[in-house]
Structure formats: C-alpha cells, structure tokens
Amino acid sequence: MKKYTKEEYKKYVEQKSPNSPLLKNMLFAFLIGGAICVIGQGIGDFYERVLNMETETVRALVPITLIFLGALATGLNIYDDVAKFAGAGTLVPITGFANSIVAPAMEFKKEGYVLGLAAKMFVIAGPVLVYGIVTSIIGGLIYYLII
C-alpha cells in the first residue's frame, strides 16, 4: 500500500497533468489579438480619412465602436467561440471588456432586470474598474506632484 503525503501527491499530480499548449496559445493570442487591433486601426483610418473626422473625435469613437462590436459578437454567441482559441488575444483588447460585461448581463437577466442583469453585470468587470480607477488616481497624483 502506497501512502502519499499531500506534498508528494501534489508533485505527482503536476507531473500527470498535461500543461496548456503555451506556444499554440501564444500564437493564436498574437494573431487574433493582433487582428482585433488591425480592425481598430482600420476603423480609425476610415473615420479620419474617409469621413474626415478630427483626430480627437476619432480617438473617442474607435473604442466606442470596438466596444459595440465586442458586445454584438457576445450577443450573437460568437465571442466565446473565438476566445476559446484566442485566450488573451480576445481578453486584453477593449472588446474583451465589453464581453465581460455583456456575458453576465445576458445570463442573469432571468433573475430580473435589477438584482439579476444590473447587479451581476459587473461581476467580472467590477474588479477591473475598481483597481483600474485606483491605479489611475495614484498615477495622476504622481504626475501632479512631480510635473
């Protein structure tokens, strides 16, 4: 009878568990994440050159458009299918932020519009907002004090 200690078992499990295919994941993240950025650049160029918009307006409009597209792709059940391969490639761009808000909003609608949809909408994005805002306050203070 072989008795494992917890430490021994942990090491044994690590050895028996297949690792994520890192190289493949990174390649897909690069390609699909890069493609989203290219689309963003294309949208920006379209606004600036074809619609002759001001640079400042374009800077605001490009993220808005991408957020819309991310939300739309989530609603059409496409975003998660792409994310399965893209990983960080769909998580890091702003479309991933849209996905993280729309996905719980869709799912928890069944528990009502207030305590379901609205309350659960930020379960994934909430921490990003909290720490994002805190970090930008700290950044702003440093900027204010030094410069």
Next chain:
Amino acid sequence: MPKRLGKQTVIIESNVSIISSAAIVGVKEGEGPLSNYFDTIIEDAEWGEESWEKTESKMQREAVMTALKKGNVTESNLHYLLAGDLLNQSIGSTFGLREMGVPFFGLFGACSTMAESLSLAAMLTDGGFSDYSAAVTSSHFCTAERQFRMPLEYGGQRTPTSQWTVTGAGAAIVSKNGSGPYIRHVTTGKIVDMGIKDPNNMGSAMAPAAVDTMTAHFQDTGRTPDFYDLIVTGDLGAVGRAITIEMMEKNGYILDKYDDCGCMIFDLEQQDVSAGGSGCGCSAATLCGYILKSMTDKVFNNVLFIATGALMSPTTTLQGETIPAIAHAVAISNE
C-alpha cells in the same frame, strides 16, 4: 449473518433489484459514443423551459416518470425518493420532484450522488423499509457553469485538465420485486482531501477518494478486480483515470477492465471537452443508460460502480481551501 463486512462495506442480503432505469441527456451527450443507450435526448439546453434550472428539474422528473413506466410501477407505489444534484439547496431535485407526493430525502454528494442514492435505496429496501424506491440524480451544463464558473458567453479558455459538466439525469427504481440486476454490496466512502486546490483539475482531487473506496471494497470483500467485468468510476476524466490506475497498481490491484464515465460519455478527441465529462449527471446517465442496459443484455454481469464527488463550493475555492472528495461504491450483479 452479519450485514456488515469490514469497515466500510455492507452486504445487501436479500435480492434487491434495480428493476428499471432511465437516462435523459443533453444535445452534446446525445452526439457522444453512448447516444443509443439514452431514453431521451433533449432538443436544446432549454427543453421548452424558461430557465436552465427549470430544465434540470424537468429532466429529473421525466427521468423518474420514464423509469417508473418502464418498471410498470406507479407513483403511488413509491415509498421513497432519494435525489440530489449540484445546485445550491439541491433545487434541481426539490423543484423537480415537489409535485410527486412521495416521501423524499434530498442528498448532496456532489458528483457521487448517483451511487449515494442507490446505496441508500438498496439499504432501505434490504432493511424492509421500502417496497419501491427511486434513486435520482442530475446535472446541467448551463446551471453548473453559472453557479461554479463563468457566464456561458464569457470568452475564457479551458485548461487541458478541466472537465465538461454533463447535461443529464438518471433514475433507477429499486425493489425486491424484480429479477436483477441485483445490488449485492455497498461500500460507503470517506471524505478524502489530498490538498488539491485547482477546481479545473477535479479528476486529480477525486482520484484518491476513488482509490480509497475501491481499496476498501476489495479489502472488505476479499475480492480482487478480476471478479468484476467492469469497474467504473464516476467522473474522474482522463487525468483522474490515469492517476487511479497507477495508484491502484501501487496498492497491489491491477485494473484491467476499468473505465471512467467521464471518458465514456464523450469522445475526448472530437467533442472538445478537455479531460472529459463531469457532474452528477455524468455517472447517473452512464449508469442508468449504458451500464444497466448492457447488464440486461448480459454484456456485463458484475459491475463495480464508484461515483466520485468533489465536495467544494465557489466560496471555499475563493477562500483558498483545498478540495475534499468522496467516492461511493455499489456492486451490481446479474447473479
């Protein structure tokens, strides 16, 4: 003759049969290798209901009703309903079976619930407390994902050790008035925690529990693995299955005719389920569909069914706790 055998096993002395069973599964399971063995394959994740929780409840109810019909038993003859699922407060069972008007015991053994309910049904029947009992268990991919993981449309990536929760329900009717397959032994598992924390590697967390119960069963009964023509664990998946085989070998037991419901219910190569199936419905549907039908057809005559459960909750995972696991074994025989 004493009914207890060793520390964890009891003998079911009288001829307690599983007189009928039924399995209802989801679309993905219906596309898997066992599709011909299920009674109903639902057409979509909702099955005409407003929420996935209601769908899961309906699956439990329909599984019981189908099993009763197949066994020519009416609801009024049922003495006990023993049921469980993965949802908080076991709502899959309570809401699904609330209108049946049958004495009810709600069980929680995570994914070990099919073996747990079958064990208790066999003991109640052997003890003379029940003429007809139903053991029922279910899980639903969508209800489990939203309780334990992320919203369905969230763009996440699965690790190779993660498992896919089976949408499925199984029901078995247990009675002395039948001609087999018979429940002969019940080995009740202990809670085993080997310190695994990763909820995406539950096969590894549960494998030591399966090994513990299986070893106890062999020690208590004096049997060896070759007594059975199928030893089957609940939902260890590919990783947990491999660990179980190796650990059992180190305990001196060679598992030749061993498989895992998590590896049987899906095609691991084709169906994009990482390490395989999981959830209460995994072992429930595989037992009540494939295994029991194969026993009726005499493909298997002696089966050791060991359903395995990871007893954690999203709260304990967030608090950094390890995953306690359990496995219950039921020996089922045509003789």
